[in-house]
Amino acid sequence: MGGYATIRNYVLPFCGVRAALSAVPGPPKARDLSRWITADPDHLDNDAKAKLAEAREQCPHLDALAATSPSSPRSSPDTTATASMPGSPQSRPPS
Secondary structure, three states: OOOHHHHHHHHHHHHOOHHHHOOOOOOOOHHHHHHHHHOOHHHOOHHHHHHHHHHHHHOHHHHHHHHOOOOOOOOOOOOHHHHOOOOOOOOOOOO
16 A cells, blocks of 8 residues: 555646645755854855845844844944843943
8 A cells, every 4th residue: 555645646646736836945944044144244155145135035033133243244333232131241230
């Protein structure tokens, strides 16, 4: 007997669904995103730059995260975000 995949492959031609099952690329992996964000933009290839730009356009949270990366071309030298973080040297009272 066949398993699920065997039955699916047999039935699909009769359903006319085969054309609708074209491969759609999934979202980038977290490992790739973190590498693209933290890497020097000059060392990324054009494909990685394009995928990072697309991911940043689709996700405002990812764009905000990438903007804080020191290697990001859109990052600013403003340190107010780190000054308000608990435990950062700027947030500790002077001794």
